[in-house]
Amino acid sequence: MQKVIIPEIADKQTDHYLSKKGYEVLTVTSPDAATILATAPDVAGIMMFVSPFPNDLYDKLPNLKVLARYGVGYDSIDAEYAATKGVWVTNTPGANAISVAENAVTDIMLLSKRSYEMSTLMHQGKIRTAKQLFGHELLGSTVGIVGYGHIGQAVAKMLSGFGVKTLIYNRTKRPTEYGEYVDLETLLKQSDYVTLHIAATKQTEHLIGEKELAMMKTSASLVNLARGSVVDEQALITALNTHQIASAALDVFDEEPLPADSPFYKMDNVFLTPHTASNTVEAGQNMAFGAAKMIDAALSGQKPEWAVNDPQL
Incomplete structure (x- = not known):
């Protein structure tokens, strides 16, 4: 069973979508580098908020296949570098x-x-x-x-x-x-x-x-x-x-x-305001579901619809 790390709030917003898809879902308050390593170094997919994802983290997560942004911007992730490590980076355009x-x-x-x-x-x-x-x-x-x-x-x-x-x-x-x-x-x-x-x-x-x-x-x-x-x-x-x-x-x-x-x-x-322009029930659900679906697609061997890089190149 593949492990995924997602924010606790996103798991609730999606009514445990990824668990129902058969993944081992590990929830955290907010996925940052230290939390990810402490939770599951063998993680396959991570739903990210806005915390930076350092380039030296990939080698510590050998099973990682996808980083799905809960939102639109992905400036906290080096998507091109992620592709060289075989990792999809996705976002949720228009969700918020x-x-x-x-x-x-x-x-x-x-x-x-x-x-x-x-x-x-x-x-x-x-x-x-x-x-x-x-x-x-x-x-x-x-x-x-x-x-x-x-x-x-x-x-x-x-x-x-x-x-x-x-x-x-x-x-x-x-x-x-x-x-x-x-x-x-x-x-x-x-x-x-x-x-x-x-x-x-x-x-x-x-x-x-x-x-x-x-x-x-x-x-x-x-x-x-x-x-x-x-x-x-x-x-x-x-x-x-x-x-x-x-x-x-x-x-x-x-x-x-x-x-x-x-x-x-x-x-x-x-x-x-403290980076809360997208803090509505509707936008949260849209972003959570969108990111969850991108994780499922990548871990099912498909090309995620909203990929911003291509590790297959």
Whole structure:
């Protein structure tokens, strides 16, 4: 019986799908290198959250055949190296698209209405100060979407009912009725809200840095539900402190969980969430089932539908 390691929550979300398929399922809170080695060095398949999977770990797991990401991004795994070790790497494209897109639109609304600031002041008993804040209507504003995969497309569709102008930056120009493709500079200069939904790669590392932040309007806001590496965090901290941009909503960071001494905690113009944009019952089930099915496919000798590498090459 082949062993698989999966997060405990994923086992519940799939109603023990892999156990019913005949695998020996070992559940852990979150699979990281130390936990994997302590649980089952002879494991054949692992469902991964976002913990890094070091390249030197493969030789310690001789039976490993598949790493299935519970989610879309797989930047914590070197998929090309995994292929050289005969290991499939898979993800679950589109599984969390609606949940993340809804959170992006929610964040844009929170920033536009300054809801977070008002709520914080009210919690502090400063109701008169809260009542003096004024937000903005979205109607007539410009929203820039950086990255136009499943999530970016869903954001554009959702925003279409708000009467906004939508600008899109993406390497591939997919057909769309919900916005206009422009270059990144144009998007940054014209947008009132910039929302990031681009994959984390070497090419997109610090895509938004000091130069790009300086292009944005001083009244503009940035939403990042992609990956921390897409933004130069120190440059963003400076831009927010100096009011180079007005505000930000951040779900991802260079270091996660966000360290207790991060300057972001002291800023009243930043709305923070702990990498939970896909934390809905529906997205969780979609990601868990998708990853479980990829494990089953790989361990059954099939090519997983959502493989991001190919150890057969």
